[in-house]
Amino acid sequence: MRLLLVRHGQTPTNVDYLLDTAAPGPGLTELGERQAAALPAALAGEDISAIYASTLIRTQLTAAPLAADLGLGVTVRDGIREVSAGDLEMLPGxxxxxxxxxxTVFAWAAGDTELRMPGGESGAEALGRYDAVVAEAAGSGAGTVALVSHGAAIRMWTAARAANVDVAFAAAHPLDNTGVVVLEGAPEDGWKVLSWAGAAVGPAGESGPTGEAV
Incomplete structure (x- = not known):
């Protein structure tokens, strides 16, 4: 299975750099709307047959142009929402x-899943809910699935579950709005990252044609 993890388009609280993780959350800025509108062309080479989005409005608005272009519905699942900030909600990032x-997010990805976000969820809870949606998508029979999700959640899950991306790589490579991480694999066999924000990723998390960080 080919799995495309897509970060949502820009929001007003992205501009203000706030830890805004609660549902339903804000919509998109004008730039975010343009970013969402550009997704169909950006992913034109992918044979997407299913699209998922989180329960936060920004992911659904981001997924809408892609779904319309492909004639697909959007399956909304709470499991791929952003990592809850708990007591840190709406504080400056x-x-x-x-x-x-x-x-905390990267400690979870490194294996300390019993650690809890202050006033929020544990790593076991966050990874478990994300795993469940990925498993559902894998079981749908779709060859390529796009999951429109959130930056911290995508980086956490990928660092925890992909064999060739570790915490150091994920920490050093933030995802811009509508950035895409492409993986292949299956829940039972494991996952490998093919590209991160357009740059190829090698066996040890190397990116770019010369293996330099991009």
Whole structure:
């Protein structure tokens, strides 16, 4: 199975750099709408046969142009929503709160899944809900599935589940709005990242034609 993990388009709280993770969340900015409108062309080479989005409005708005272009519906699932910020909700992401948030997310990806976000979920809960949606998508029979999700959640799940991407790589490679991580594999066999935001990823998480970080 080919799995496309797509970050949503830009939101007003992305612009303000806030830890905005609660449902239903904001819509898209004008730039975010243009980013969503560009997705069909950006993914034109993919034979997508199923599209999923989270329960946060921004992912559904991002998925809508792609779904319309392909004549597909959008399956909405809570499991691929953003990692809950808990007590850190709506605090600035470029402060100690943001550092605590991402440190917790990557600790989960490294295996400390019993750790809990302050006032929020544990790593076991976050990975478990994401795993469940990926398993559902894999069991749908679709050869290629697009999951429109969220930056921290995508980086956490990929670092935890892909054999060739580790925490150091995911931490060093934030995803821009509508950035895409392409994987292949299956829940029972494991996953391998093929590309990260358009750059090929090698066996050890190397990216770019010379293996340099991009």
């Amino acid at each position: 470029d402060t100690e709160a943001g550092h605590a948030y991402m440190t």
